[in-house]
Amino acid sequence: MKIAVIGTGYVGLVTGACLADIGHDVTCVDIDEEKVSRLRRGEVPIFEPGLEQVVHHNVQSDRLRFTTDI
Numbered sequence: 001m002k003i004a005v006i007g008t009g010y011v012g013l014v015t016g017a018c019l020a021d022i023g024h025d026v027t028c029v030d031i032d033e034e035k036v037s038r039l040r041r042g043e044v045p046i047f048e049p050g051l052e053q054v055v056h057h058n059v060q061s062d063r064l065r066f067t068t069d070i
Contacts, residue, residue, distance in 0.1 A: 001025070008035060008066065013055075014048055020058035028066050039066040 001024050005016040008030040020026040030036050035045060042059065044052045058064035 003027070004029060004070070006030075008032075008039060008045075010046055010048075013039075013044070013046060014051060017051060017054045017058060017064060020061075020064035021054050024063065026058075026064050028064070029068065029070055030066070031068060033068050036066045036068050 003016075003019055003024050003026045005012045005019070005026060005028045008016070008028045012028060012030075016026045016028040028039070038045060039055070040059075042056055044055050055064065
C-alpha cells in the first residue's frame with residue numbers, strides 16, 4: 001500500500017518508519033526543508049529506541065522517503 005504521512009515529528013516519523021518496516025511504501029512530507037534534507041542523509045532528529053535503525057533500513061530498501069512536495 002502507498003501511504004503519505006504529513007509531518008516528520010515524533011508521531012509522523014515513528015508512524016512512517018513503522019509502516020515502512022511492515023512493508024508499506026511510505027512518503028513522509030514536511031514543510032521544513034532542512035529537516036527533510038537531514039532525514040534524507042540519515043540524520044534522525046529525535047530519539048526513540050531503535051528508530052534510527054528502522055529508518056536507515058527502510059530508506060535503503062526504498063520503502064521510506066522524505067519530501068517537502070506533496
